[in-house]
Amino acid sequence: xxxxxxxxxxxxxxxxxxxxxGVSSIHGIVQIYGVRTINYFxxxxxxxxxxxYLAAGLALLRKSESIVEFAFPAQGLRPPDNSN
Numbered sequence: 325x326x327x328x329x330x331x332x333x334x335x336x337x338x339x340x341x342x343x344x345x346g347v348s349s350i351h352g353i354v355q356i357y358g359v360r361t362i363n364y365f366x367x368x369x370x371x372x373x374x375x376x377y378l379a380a381g382l383a384l385l386r387k388s389e390s391i392v393e394f395a396f397p398a399q400g401l402r403p404p405d406n407s408n
Contacts, residue, residue, distance in 0.1 A: 328396040335391050339384030346378035 349370060357367045384391070 328392060331395055332388060332392045335384055335388045339381045339388065342377045342381030342384060344381075346374045346376075346381060349374035349377065 353367050353370050353374065
């Protein structure tokens with residue numbers, strides 16, 4: 325496995341991990357606070373935590389190819405040498 329492919333796997337794995345953390349945070353908010361205590365504002369920091377992780381995970385999964393291309397630029401895309 326090349327370094328480029330390994331880095332792509334790491335980026336995608338971190339994106340998936342971030343989504344799992346965000347979903348588990350949402351589950352925790354619903355389980356702890358529930359619908360009956362939605363008037364209290366204690367759930368807002370936890371919701372912000374969940375939204376940040378969900379957004380980061382979705383961005384990492386969606387833009388993983390761009391991140392890999394930025395880290396490991398393609399070698400065959402150099403301009404032609406016209407020094408003849």
